[in-house]
């Protein structure tokens with residue numbers, strides 16, 4: 001089922017949580033909504049689910065305008081942020097819940113619901129746990145049951161809001177792989193919310209980066225890493241440093257030093273130069289390098305991170321070097337970017 005979000009605005013008490021958001025989700029796609037707290041991820045997911053209604057704009061499911069339809073009519077399955085299973089129900093009853101509350105005419109027989117619950121327990125790799133209660137499962141197992149419960153109604157679309165939020169890093173990683181495999185098997189159109197960039201970039205076919213109620217960029221992990229569309233995306237994804245520069249006739253200068261880098265078609269005037277720690281190399285003094293004072297040298301696993309301060313305003317730039325190279329750096333150093341990104345200032 002493809003979903004088309006068209007110029008959605010959502011206000012809560014006049015305060016806009018989403019401004020003019022448009023997004024096309026392809027059928028069978030696994031898409032991640034990624035952004036800091038308060039950026040509007042849950043709001044967008046709830047609008048797609050039909051738990052909230054837009055102030056303006058529309059949501060299409062395939063060719064149908066679903067904007068005014070209920071959750072049931074949209075036939076979506078979801079797992080919420082801070083989701084809990086029903087404590088007093090067995091695992092099988094939890095999974096079958098969505099089917100057992102259907103009106104009589106569309107409700108499967110009790111035996112059929114039990115059969116589907118067992119089938120789903122196989123799918124989530126927890127066979128035979130039908131009769132247990134939630135408290136007898138681990139956190140990761142409960143999250144998988146929550147997913148099985150969402151899948152039981154045979155939804156057209158699966159919506160997941162930080163489904164692994166409360167789990168430790170190792171379990172999250174395992175569940176992430178598991179979810180990808182499950183998605184490849186079931187091919188549900190899935191929208192997944194997270195504020196963990198590694199999770200989003202590893203798991204999703206495409207990532208939607210959000211900030212302050214707007215979409216900053218939609219793209220594959222490669223697009224987001226290698227071709228960040230905005231300063232926000234550059235600094236939100238991975239480590240980065242920024243210095244103010246001046247572009248003039250295709251040349252870039254920082255304070256009074258002409259840097260040996262290409263302005264990549266950026267218009268003349270003040271600009272922001274963005275750098276990643278692993279794209280910087282330390283060079284002997286010469287033309288075109290950025291000079292700075294070494295402030296901090298620290299070991300981080302296989303690499304060494306060096307922070308230098310540059311220019312009159314003492315901007316901090318972080319450099320990543322192989323652990324053997326950076327150990328004795330001190331005083332003044334000169335660095336040159338192998339890769340960089342320029343955005344016009346303001």
Ligand SMILES: Nc1ncnc2c1ncn2[C@@H]1O[C@H](COP(=O)(O)OP(=O)(O)OP(=O)(O)O)[C@@H](O)[C@H]1O
Nearest residue numbers: 012013017035036037038039040041042043044195
């Ligand atoms: N029911 C509501 N009433 C009023 N304001 C709301 C409501 N729901 C969300 N908001 C506001 O809308 C904005 C977006 O909230 P949302 O929950 O979508 O963010 P989020 O990206 O999911 O954040 P988080 O990562 O913390 O879950 C926030 O400023 C929030 O305070």
Ligand SMILES: [Mg+2]
Nearest residue numbers: 041042043081
């Ligand atoms: Mg949220």
